[in-house]
Amino acid sequence: MSLCKGSVLIKMSYDKEHIRNFSIIAHIDHGKSTLADRILEKTQTVAKREMEDQILDNMELEKERGITIKARAVKIKYTAKDGEKYVFNLIDTPGHVDFNYEVSRSLNACEGALLVVDASQGIEAQTLANAYLAIDSNLEIVPVINKIDLPSADIEGCRKEIEDIIGIPSEGCPAISAKTGQNIDDVLEKIISDIPAPKGDVNMPLKALIFDSYYDPYLGVVVYIRVFDGRIKAGERIRMMNTGAEFDVIEVGTMGTFGLEKADSLSAGEVGYITASIKNVTDTRVGDTVTKCDCPTKNAFPGFKKALPMVYSGIYPADGSKYGDLRDALEKLRLNDAALSFEPETSTALGFGFRCGFLGLLHMDVIQERIEREFNLDIITTAPSVIYKIEKRTGEQISIDNPSRYPAPDEIVQAYEPFIKASIITPSEYVGGIMELCQDRRGIFKDMKYLDSTRTELHYELPLNEVIYNFFDALKSRSRGYASLDYEISGYKESRLVKLDILLNGEIVDALSFIVHEEKAYARARLICQKLKDNIPRQLFEIPIQAAIGGKIIARETVKALRKDVLAKCYGGDITRKKKLLEKQKEGKKKMRQLGSVQVSPEAFMAVLKFDDEE
Amino acid sequence: MKSKNVGLYIHIPFCVKKCAYCDFYSLECKNSDMYADYSECIAGQIRALGKASQDLHFDSIFFGGGTPSLIGSRGFGQIFEAIYGSLFVDGDCEITVEVNPKTVDKSLAKAFKEAGVNRVSIGLQSANDNELAALSRIHTYSDFLKTHTIISETVTENISADIMYGIPLQSITSLQNTLDSLIKLRLAHVSAYMLKVEKGTPFDRMGKALILPDEDSVCDMYELIYQVLDGAKIKRYEISNFAKNGFRCRHNLKYWEREEYIGLGPSAHSFIDGVRYSYRRDLEKYLSTPEFEEYRVITDRDAENERIMLGLRLEKGIAPSDALLKRASKFIKEGYIKSEEGRLFFTTKGFLVSNYILSELIDF
Structure with missing residues (x-):
């Protein structure tokens, strides 16, 4: 034991054995947030009448899309059936592959996870991905079969999938309806019986994990932490071990349902927040370790990385x-x-x-x-772009995230683009269409597994650049919405890429340039020229639209000159109407972008940039 | 007291049947009691106007619609009695009535004559019956001819006809036929309006089912109208208005030259003493208590913009400021606008894209 000098041994003033820290993980729409709401309601953390649906997803957008974007946490008091009183810390995780790193950090703050599976859908790509993340974090996984109120629910099939596909026992796992509240008590008891109490030693040097933070205009950055060892309280000087930033703690506390609740201290095993007049969230990176300056822990949490844009x-x-x-x-x-x-x-x-x-x-x-x-x-x-790596004739290696900076073809020795490893789970009847889509997107087939008699898991390596162009939508439309996708970046591969330039009236429009694989350049060039033609308003002169690689024109369209734009009748003394019309026209023109002599509306840009191969 | 010349517009918001393209304020109504009530209401407004503004000197009166001829000799009798009884009407006043074919008989024509009507505008739209049907007009070309004869024999030779181009089923050839018919009748004045599909009209609701001549054909039609009428000495004096020498419409010119006018009736617009206002498009409301839809004091900046917007509708254009001339220079270069002898004016090609250009000339 390496106690800090001068510190007084802390007696058990809090009851670590009665704490349970857990997350809920699930594929999108399998009922994660509904279950969280029901738990809050059952434990009377929120009175039913105060219950606004899905309290944890409090960003308007999150509610609309039914996804969690930011991690969040809430402290719940629960009296078990045997009369014992417990504190649950529920840590909600983002539900999308974009935020896998945040998910893994949130999971690291827990001892267990509820794995929610929709009884009518079974296991999906993100169920698996999240389950593996939880297993990697050594969490105790408690499977929960949800939506048993649906007529199409198949509880036994679901149990079997959990055992066969994920490989964890499902005997005795709660079968619930988060919507109706049926069997929620089973989940609460299961949390106590199956998820271990936190370990850690309050007398060791402070070691806490940052799993989220947000900026509050009055408090500065509010940092969500899980304390593993030691104790933290106001007035102490702390250090973020990876960024090196140091602060004086102003306040500590826990997350109540409707706001922060101040506390004297946070000790090993507890989840809570700290504030320290921190101005910038970049100083409080998710995954970083918080310790005390005068007595730092020797072991920062491994695996810290700065989230990198893709x-x-x-x-x-x-x-x-x-x-x-x-x-x-x-x-x-x-x-x-x-x-x-x-x-x-x-x-x-x-x-x-x-x-x-x-x-x-x-x-x-x-x-x-x-x-x-x-x-x-x-x-x-x-148009979204990935980061390309280019080896130039000069021997220089460069990274390009903006197509307009792509070097001329004769300067390039070799180009590389990022690939992802994709896992797609789909009802078997859509396998053909999805394979065709992946093939069309330059995918490299890796392997195919039959999960059961009706569902198949496909593994592909795909260029990220192909995935960012409407791949999700295409996947959904080819599987009637049933296929699910999970992916991770697998690295860079050599590729035959070209930069396609778009010219209006003979001038390159830099914002429309993009990088495309050689084989697809012609088709995409034609598509873009057509879209531009349909979306550029006719002007007083004819506008040629061209697509070019290097100096070579590979597609062409023309916007004919405008001949007619007149209000023939200005009659009965009604001046206002004409004035409004002209005002509107003038307003529209203000928004127009002047590209050389050509005016293009923002709508035209968007239409071109948001094109969809599936059309 | 110093008097000033103003125009009087009287809106008659009734039609036998609403046309599929029209979005003027007008209701289908065949109830003669309603015509009488409305005419009495207008008469009352005129008497009130006469009392309130004794300095006004009316040199143009225009009955527009709707179909003004629907209110019949009784309605016109009520209104003219009020006009002559309470307003100062210039001896040389231009008095126009808009009529539609099939709505004027001999006795109404006589009443017009007696009331001093000296200009009649007939809604012809086309000399081709298939096109008239496609516009859901209630008349045929021969109906128009009958109405024309009654008017020219009984009321006046100062007759104008409205025609439309860019309408369903129309071609360059069929338009040529319409123009030839007008010239044969020796009309003094022609208004030629391009069809615009207005929001909320049956044409608008037809969507893609409405088949219209394409943009290039419509432009060719406008050029044809200009050439044919010009050849017949019916000269363009405004984008859509053409007249023989001495027969320009004084009343409509007031709108484009920013002179003053007072409009009565629902949806009617007025411009007087530097204020523009209009009445709500609501007949019932108008009959009980007329309410303004809008009321706006015109600033100097508004006035200059209006001068550009309205003045450039005229063949003779406007005297440009230096700033305007500068803004117009690129359009002059491209042949859309001409600048000659201190005037700035649109060419035929320029008229056709005048909205596009005006939106760059005007500084709102």
């Missing part, structure tokens, strides 16, 4: 004068999202904007939507 896209204000507002919005979002990166970027077509890095497509979508909704800004986003 997908990049340019974000521009639709109205160029809103550049400052967009910067403010991004800065505010970054206060709560250390994984979001952005730097100023200039495009001749779109003016001033930002190159933004995201963990994945969902993360990108969420950020874009929050900018539009929460900050009321219209934005133009360029």
Whole structure:
């Protein structure tokens, strides 16, 4: 035992044996948040009448999409059937592959996990992915079969899948309906009996794991931690072991359902928050270890990594004068999202904007939507890009996250692009269509497993660049929504890539350039030219649209000149109507981007950038 | 007291049948009691106007609609009695009535004559019966001819006809036929309006089922109208209006030249003493207590924008400011606008894209 000098041995003033720290993990829509709500309600943490559905998902967007984006935690008091009083710390995890790292950190803060499986759907790709993450974190997994109220529920089939596919015993696992509240008590008792109490020693040097943080305008960054060893209280000087940042703790406490509840200290085994006048979430990285400056722990948690963006896209204000507002919005979002990166970027077509890095497509979508909704800004986003690696003739190795910086073909010795390992679980009848999709997206078939008589798991290696173009939507439409996907980055591979430039009226529009595999360049070039033709309003002159690789034109369309735009009748003295029409037209033109002599509306950009191969 | 010249517009919001393309404020109504009630209401408004504004000197009166001829000699009698009894009407006043074929008989024509009507505008739209049917008009070309004869024999030779282009079933050839018919009748004035599918009209609701001539054909049609009428000495003086020498519509020119006018009736617009206002599009409301839909004081900036927007509708255009001339320069270069002898005006090609260009010339 390595006690800190001068410290007084702490007697058991708190009851670690009656703490249970756990997460709920599930595939999307299998009822994770509903179960969390029901647990809160059953334990009277929330009175039924106060119950707003799905309290843990409190971002508006999360509710709408039915997904959890940020981790969250809540402390629950529960009196077991035998009369013993327990404290549960429920740590909600993000439910999407983009946030796998956050999920693994959240899981590390727990001793166990409830694995929720929809009785009518069975095990899906993210059920498996999350179960493996939990197993990797040495968690005790408690399977919970949910939605047994559905007529299509197959409880026994589900039990069998849990044993056969995941390989954990399912005997005696609760079969519940989170929706109706049926058998929720079984889950609560199972948490006590199956999930171990936290280990750790309150007399050891402080060692706490950061599993989330958010910015509060009054408190600064509120850091969510799980204490493994030692004890933390206000006034102590702490250090984040990976970033090296040091702070004086101002407040500690626990997460109540409706807000923070101040406490004297947090001890080994407990979950809670700290505040320390921290200005920036980048100082409180998920996965980092908190310790005391005067008596640090020797063992930081392993596996800390800075979340790295995988997908990049340019974000521009639709109205160029809103550049400052967009910067403010991004800065505010970054206060709560250390994984979001952005730097100023200039495009001749779109003016001033930002190159933004995201963990994945969902993360990108969420950020874009929050900018539009929460900050009321219209934005133009360029096509998402991955990071390409290029070996140049000069011997230099460069990384490219913006197609407009892609070198000329004769400067390149070899290009590399990132690949993912994808696991797709689908009802067997859609296997053909999905294989065709993967093949079409340059996928490399790895292996195929029959999970049971009706479902198949496919393994592919796919270029990330193909996945970011509507792959999810295509997968869903080819499987009537039944296929599920999980993936992880597997590394870089050599590739025959080309940069496709789009020219309007003979001038390259930088914002429309993108990188594509040689074989697909022609088809995509034709598609983009067609889309532009359909979306660029006719102007006073004819506009040629061309797609080119290097100097070579490979596709062409033309927007004919405008001949007619007139209000023939201005009659009866009604001036207002005509004025409104012109005002609207003028307003529309203000939003237009001047590309050389051509005016293009933001809508046209979006239509081109959001194209869909499945059309 | 110093008097000023103003125009009077009287809106008659009734039609036998609403046309599929029309979004003017008008109700299908064949109830003669309603016509009388409405005419009495307008008469009352006129008497009130006469009392309140004794400095106004009316040099144009225009009955528009709707189908004004529907209120019949009784309705016109009520209104004209109020006009002559309480307003100062210029001896040279232009008095126009809009009529539709099949709604004017000899006795109504006589009443027009007696009341001093000296200009009649007939809603012809097309000389081709298939096109008239497609527009859901209630008349045929021969109905129009009958109405034309009654008017020219009884009321006046100062007759205008409205035609439309860009309408279903129309072609360059069929339009040529319509134009030839007009020229044969020696009309003094023609208004040619391009069909615009207005929101909420039956044409709008037809969506893709509505088949119209394509954009290029419509532009060719406008150019044909200009050339044919010009050849017949019916000269364009506004985007959509053409007249023989001496027969321009004084009343409509007031709108484009920003002169003052007072409009009565639901949906009618007024511009007087630097204020623009209009009445709600609501007949019942108008009959009880007329309410403004909008009321707006025109600023200097508004005035300059209006001068550009409205003045450039005229063939003679406007005298441009230096700033305007500068903004217009790229369009002058491309042949959409001409700048000659201190005037700035659209060419035929420019008229066709005038909205596009105006939105760049105007500084809202």
